[in-house]
Amino acid sequence: MNTHLALASLRLTAAAVLVLILSAAGAAAAIDGITGPTFQLSASTGYVSTPDGGSYLIWGYAAEGGLAQYPGPTLIVNQGDTVRITLTNNLSVAGGGPVPNVSMFFPGQRVVVDQADRGVAGVLTSEAVPGGTVTYQFVAAHPGTYTYYSGTDTALQMEMGLFGALIVRPAAGAGYAYNHPDTAFDREYLFLLSEMDPRVHQVVETQGPGGLAATNYLADYFAVLWFINGRAAPDNMMVANHPLLPHQPYNSFPRMHPGEKLLMRVVGASRDSHPFHHHGNHARIIARDGRLLESAPGAGPDLSYEVFTIQSVPGSTHDAIFTWTGKGLNWDVYGTPDAGAQYVHDCIDNDGDDFDDTTYEYCPDHYAVCEDSNLDGHDDTTGERCKNGYTKTIPVVLPNQGDLVFGAWYSGSPYLGSLEPLPPGEGGLNPNGGFSFMWHSHTEKELTNYDIFPGGMMTMLIIEPHGVDIP
Amino acid sequence: MKRAMRTIKKNTPVLLFWALLLLPVSAWAVDLAAVAARWSPPDGSASITMWGFIQDPGSCPGTPVVWENGPVLTAEPGTTLTIRLRNCLDEAVSLIIPGQAASLAPQTFTDGQGRTRVSAFTHEAAPGAVATYTWSNLRAGTYLYQSGSHPAKQVQMGLYGALTVGGYPDVHREVLLLYSEIDPALHNPPAAATSMTYKPRYFLINGKTYAPGQPVPEVQAGNTGGTTLIRFLNAGLMSHVPVLQGPYMRVVAEDGNPYPYPREQYSLLLAAGKTRDALWTPVEPGKYALHDRSLALTSNGAPGGGMFVHLTVKFPWVMFVPAITGGTGPN
Numbered sequence: 001m002n003t004h005l006a007l008a009s010l011r012l013t014a015a016a017v018l019v020l021i022l023s024a025a026g027a028a029a030a031i032d033g034i035t036g037p038t039f040q041l042s043a044s045t046g047y048v049s050t051p052d053g054g055s056y057l058i059w060g061y062a063a064e065g066g067l068a069q070y071p072g073p074t075l076i077v078n079q080g081d082t083v084r085i086t087l088t089n090n091l092s093v094a095g096g097g098p099v100p101n102v103s104m105f106f107p108g109q110r111v112v113v114d115q116a117d118r119g120v121a122g123v124l125t126s127e128a129v130p131g132g133t134v135t136y137q138f139v140a141a142h143p144g145t146y147t148y149y150s151g152t153d154t155a156l157q158m159e160m161g162l163f164g165a166l167i168v169r170p171a172a173g174a175g176y177a178y179n180h181p182d183t184a185f186d187r188e189y190l191f192l193l194s195e196m197d198p199r200v201h202q203v204v205e206t207q208g209p210g211g212l213a214a215t216n217y218l219a220d221y222f223a224v225l226w227f228i229n230g231r232a233a234p235d236n237m238m239v240a241n242h243p244l245l246p247h248q249p250y251n252s253f254p255r256m257h258p259g260e261k262l263l264m265r266v267v268g269a270s271r272d273s274h275p276f277h278h279h280g281n282h283a284r285i286i287a288r289d290g291r292l293l294e295s296a297p298g299a300g301p302d303l304s305y306e307v308f309t310i311q312s313v314p315g316s317t318h319d320a321i322f323t324w325t326g327k328g329l330n331w332d333v334y335g336t337p338d339a340g341a342q343y344v345h346d347c348i349d350n351d352g353d354d355f356d357d358t359t360y361e362y363c364p365d366h367y368a369v370c371e372d373s374n375l376d377g378h379d380d381t382t383g384e385r386c387k388n389g390y391t392k393t394i395p396v397v398l399p400n401q402g403d404l405v406f407g408a409w410y411s412g413s414p415y416l417g418s419l420e421p422l423p424p425g426e427g428g429l430n431p432n433g434g435f436s437f438m439w440h441s442h443t444e445k446e447l448t449n450y451d452i453f454p455g456g457m458m459t460m461l462i463i464e465p466h467g468v469d470i471p
Numbered sequence: 472m473k474r475a476m477r478t479i480k481k482n483t484p485v486l487l488f489w490a491l492l493l494l495p496v497s498a499w500a501v502d503l504a505a506v507a508a509r510w511s512p513p514d515g516s517a518s519i520t521m522w523g524f525i526q527d528p529g530s531c532p533g534t535p536v537v538w539e540n541g542p543v544l545t546a547e548p549g550t551t552l553t554i555r556l557r558n559c560l561d562e563a564v565s566l567i568i569p570g571q572a573a574s575l576a577p578q579t580f581t582d583g584q585g586r587t588r589v590s591a592f593t594h595e596a597a598p599g600a601v602a603t604y605t606w607s608n609l610r611a612g613t614y615l616y617q618s619g620s621h622p623a624k625q626v627q628m629g630l631y632g633a634l635t636v637g638g639y640p641d642v643h644r645e646v647l648l649l650y651s652e653i654d655p656a657l658h659n660p661p662a663a664a665t666s667m668t669y670k671p672r673y674f675l676i677n678g679k680t681y682a683p684g685q686p687v688p689e690v691q692a693g694n695t696g697g698t699t700l701i702r703f704l705n706a707g708l709m710s711h712v713p714v715l716q717g718p719y720m721r722v723v724a725e726d727g728n729p730y731p732y733p734r735e736q737y738s739l740l741l742a743a744g745k746t747r748d749a750l751w752t753p754v755e756p757g758k759y760a761l762h763d764r765s766l767a768l769t770s771n772g773a774p775g776g777g778m779f780v781h782l783t784v785k786f787p788w789v790m791f792v793p794a795i796t797g798g799t800g801p802n
Contacts, residue, residue, distance in 0.1 A: 105716075107714050107715075107716070107737045107738060107764075108719065108737040109717070110717050110718070111717070123687055123760065123775075123779065124716065124760050124762060125716075153774045153775050154762065154766060154768050155766040155767075155768040155769050155774055155775075155777070156774040158766060159766075209774065212772070212773075212774060213772055213773050213774075214772070215772060216670060216672055216769075216771075216772045217772075218766070218768075218769045218772070218774055219670065219671060219672055219674070219767065219769045219772065219777075220670040221766075270766075271764070271765050271766040272765075273710065273740070273765075288734070288736060289719070289735070289736045289737050289738060291719065291735040291736070293734075295732050303732055311740075313712055313738065313740045313764075314712050314738075314764045314765050314766070315712055315714050315738045315764030316712070316736070316738045316740075316764075
């Protein structure tokens with residue numbers, strides 16, 4: 001009896017602590033999409049643009065009153081919602097032949113079809129006939145990142161663009177990926193990875209889907225275009241809902257401050273695997289297919305693991321938490337007085353976590369002086385390259401500007417939040433002096449737009465200095 | 472699933488032991504033959520030359536047999552497996568089981584430039600001859616057996632099958648799904664697949680492909696409330712991603728190695744040459760579609776079809792008792 005009481009009170013205490021921890025966090029919502037739980041979608045046709053000047057016919061899901069999108073609308077619901085999606089088939093076939101049925105398939109969800117609007121039976125799920133509708137319903141019982149796609153003639157309809165992401169927010173509230181404190185994040189970004197073989201789109205546009213039977217394109221598949229959230233680089237770094245890309249409303253341009261937790265929601269949206277490589281730091285994979293990597297229910301992501309390349313598998317999803325600080329670089333990311341008077345700054349650590357309480361600078365590297373008593377060019381203790389008696393500046397001798405080729409992301413200064421003069425016409429994409437890291441498919445040929453480098457499945461992560469507003 | 476035949480016969484003295492003393496068998500013997508075969512595509516296209524493993528009929532068949540996967544072999548962990556292989560093809564063949572230890576004797580040949588090169592992972596059966604292969608102390612799990620001779624040619628010609636060693640506790644039904652592909656262009660005459668030419672047109676599960684307009688291949692996958700074991704194997708040259716409709720699977724092993732914790736997923740990456748075991752406890756009866764999310768969902772170029780099966784789940788027998796006695800029963 002006493003034991004039971006003690007256990008019960010322990011559980012209560014644990015629950016109270018959890019609530020406290022959960023309510024302490026807050027997050028910026030950065031994923032564009034439409035919120036439920038009731039959705040009126042349609043499937044129709046449109047064209048995507050690629051940075052090499054290409055334009056390709058797509059079939060896409062559209063939000064109510066909207067255009068066909070590549071990818072379809074990101075559906076955002078809350079755990080426990082009864083999600084209802086009515087799909088109208090507004091497809092047309094320019095090249096000739098009958099208009100196909102269309103449908104939506106939700107892997108990982110227990111979908112029922114509304115018997116009052118059940119469309120017609122297909123092999124994978126119920127389908128909407130041309131001009132007709134079908135209504136799907138499921139309870140979003142588990143939080144996480146999911147995908148949806150056409151369950152009708154899937155090899156063709158997915159290639160044409162009929163896919164999207166589904167995000168189920170946990171009962172724990174905004175700022176958590178799952179119902180556990182170890183899944184808290186400060187910012188979240190969707191990385192929906194897809195690719196395209198233009199041959200298929202050209203046959204469908206000119207001959208209709210029937211023209212594919214004389215080819216083996218859907219089996220002998222050979223992609224030459226690669227996308228994140230439906231745009232190929234560098235288009236994906238433009239703002240969302242750009243008027244020049246009416247059928248590709250979503251961008252992919254992650255930004256964060258040092259010390260923040262960035263939740264990566266990675267969706268393998270089309271048919272090829274993509275090794276999504278994120279420069280800057282390792283990321284901790286906490287969930288796959290919308291299930292926390294835990295040894296027992298409630299344990300939290302105790303089976304999570306760190307990677308620097310997320311192997312994105314078709315149809316699967318991964319959630320990973322990425323963080324970045326200057327720790328481990330062994331030089332002061334904000335610069336030192338030795339680098340110039342403008343770099344003088346403080347590192348104030350009142351809470352004792354080794355980081356500045358505001359800027360998240362790693363204080364042990366702040367102005368630390370190189371002790372190189374044997375003058376071998378390296379610190380006696382850390383072994384890092386440095387100059388005896390000097391503070392921890394970046395441990396390289398910066399070449400003269402006349403000897404350099406500049407990237408558009410270079411601010412002129414190697415230090416976070418600082419700008420220095422550049423030759424006319426150089427730089428310009430990094431107005432806050434952030435650090436930029438390329439995030440991209442590690443299948444290097446996928447960094448192209450139809451064989452033109454750079455482009456494709458890549459974007460840049462910007463580490464912005466403290467104080468820069470990130471919407 | 473139309474259960475593949477089990478061809479293991481227990482050695483007679485061992486069988487007596489088993490019957491009389493109820494002790495586990497310690498040795499398993501199988502007689503296989505590598506034979507010419509034909510596979511008829513469901514779309515009515517001309518049949519395709521294949522090579523296959525069959526239970527050894529004692530002499531070589533006079534005409535090509537109907538191709539299917541090699542027989543499913545079963546054995547118990549820790550025992551010894553002996554396979555006697557009759558070669559009815561006109562080039563040397565051999566047998567390997569990746570993941571099971573055996574003493575291998577690689578075979579070499581001298582190429583046109585006088586270099587010694589490996590042609591087979593182990594000793595071979597010459598055309599018309601018989602060779603014996605032995606694996607002792609078998610590891611538990613799901614394995615592919617396949618030709619170890621010129622594998623880039625012989626495996627994609629169809630020389631593969633499944634070996635299961637042991638089982639899992641509390642499993643009511645076992646389902647075995649062996650994925651493979653056929654590129655007809657490499658079969659008439661048989662030719663080696665290369666990265667330049669391998670373009671399969673047929674995508675098979677257990678030797679069958681779904682063709683649009685025909686019934687979806689069906690696999691009996693047990694009863695509601697019982698646990699079903701799905702053994703996934705990929706004898707093809709491409710990776711595939713089975714996705715189960717609706718429920719999640721608990722992926723419990725890979726290449727015969729158990730995971731420390733089950734992985735709860737609705738999809739799994741089935742790389743070429745890999746095996747993975749998954750457990751699933753269905754709660755509702757019905758047909759659960761299993762489709763390949765790497766979109767090998769075509770049949771000879773036609774959209775629809777390919778690697779697509781229905782896993783059929785029924786109520787357990789006892790569930791019908793109330794209905795028989797006048798109750799409403801489940802519906």
